[in-house]
Amino acid sequence: MDNSEKSTAGLTRTLLSETGLITSFALRAIRVAFQSPLELREIVHQVYMAGWRSLPLVMTSGLAIGVVLSIHTRATMERFGAEALIPAALAIAMISETGPLMTGLLVSGRVGAGIGAELGGMKVTEQIDALESLAVDSFHYLAVTRIIACMIALPILTTVMNFSGLIGGFLAETAISNVSLGIYFQQAFAGIGFIDYVAPTLKTVVFGFIIGTVSSYLGYTTTGGSEGIGRASTHSVVFSSMVLIVINVLLVRIILVLFPAGAL
Numbered sequence: 050m051d052n053s054e055k056s057t058a059g060l061t062r063t064l065l066s067e068t069g070l071i072t073s074f075a076l077r078a079i080r081v082a083f084q085s086p087l088e089l090r091e092i093v094h095q096v097y098m099a100g101w102r103s104l105p106l107v108m109t110s111g112l113a114i115g116v117v118l119s120i121h122t123r124a125t126m127e128r129f130g131a132e133a134l135i136p137a138a139l140a141i142a143m144i145s146e147t148g149p150l151m152t153g154l155l156v157s158g159r160v161g162a163g164i165g166a167e168l169g170g171m172k173v174t175e176q177i178d179a180l181e182s183l184a185v186d187s188f189h190y191l192a193v194t195r196i197i198a199c200m201i202a203l204p205i206l207t208t209v210m211n212f213s214g215l216i217g218g219f220l221a222e223t224a225i226s227n228v229s230l231g232i233y234f235q236q237a238f239a240g241i242g243f244i245d246y247v248a249p250t251l252k253t254v255v256f257g258f259i260i261g262t263v264s265s266y267l268g269y270t271t272t273g274g275s276e277g278i279g280r281a282s283t284h285s286v287v288f289s290s291m292v293l294i295v296i297n298v299l300l301v302r303i304i305l306v307l308f309p310a311g312a313l
Contacts (some may be wrong), residue, residue: 074266079197086193095198097101099160100205106155112153115217118255119130123225132226136237139218143205144241148211149249150297153231153256156203159291161264164195165285168268169278177269192269194201203257205251211250252300256293263289 057101122138137277168191171177180187264285 063296067210068222071263071266072191074269075262075294076105076194078262078265079115081186082193082197082247084189086189088190091190091194092201095292096201096242098163099156099195099198100202103156103202103206104209106159106208107210108213110151111148111213112116112217112220114147114210115139115219116221117212118147118214119218120219123222126295133236135305136215136218136228136233137240139236140215140241141209141245144246145249146301148214149207149253149256150294152203152207152210153253153260153293153297155289156199156219157260157293158286160199160202161260161285161289162282164261164264165268166191166264166278166282168195168282172269172271173274173277181275188269192261192265195265196258196274199257200254201252201257203260207253241302248304248308250265252297253302255296255300259292259296263292296313 057190077108084267099289108159118139119135122135122142123132126135126138168177171191177187177191215234215237218237219230223230267281267288268284271277273280
């Protein structure tokens with residue numbers, strides 16, 4: 050076995066090992082989440098940190114994405130004389146896939162990095178050990194609360210992203226065709242049912258679980274001082290984004306199987 054084969058085998062073993070450890074971490078989080086105390090105050094605080102403080106980023110990104118999608122959609126629809134379908138096409142694109150996925154990736158970059166760095170800093174400075182010495186379940190208080198907060202914040206942020214995207218599309222459309230707000234939204238939601246909105250939005254709960262779990266695990270197991278904190282922050286973004294993208298493919302397929310008539 051040459052050096053390249055040894056390197057590949059070592060990387061594979063490391064990847065499988067980390068996957069197993071993260072899975073074990075996730076299962077432990079699910080089990081502990083239903084145990085008392087519920088730490089509601091900390092959960093609310095983390096929802097504020099992950100959700101409310103992410104609103105400016107999500108809203109700005111949604112507006113920009115809506116404008117860009119509208120411009121590209123119009124360029125395509127004009128070839129077929131189907132300009133009236135632009136609001137509906139934009140709404141379907143935002144609600145079914147663009148909104149949930151972009152929100153997940155944005156939160157992964159902002160919140161995931163923050164969780165990894167914060168817990169990593171607490172780990173290397175032995176603050177987690179100090180909590181344990183005070184008879185506080187640090188895993189429940191630090192990791193589980195952040196995972197739950199991400200699961201709560203993601204659907205809300207996704208709704209904001211979708212609405213911002215539609216507003217951005219309206220601004221682009223009204224600048225060109227002078228369409229009214231009422232007609233624009235009537236056309237946008239004409240072909241969208243309740244399940245078409247609910248199913249893609251609820252899958253972001255899984256996105257929140259992934260972001261919170263991966264980031265908390267990497268922060269909770271940080272070693273190596275300040276260098277380890279930076280590594281945990283960077284890896285939190287990279288790993289959670291990669292897992293999120295892969296899981297999204299599976300979730301889209303599951304939605305299409307469960308809701309063949311209503312899935313977008």
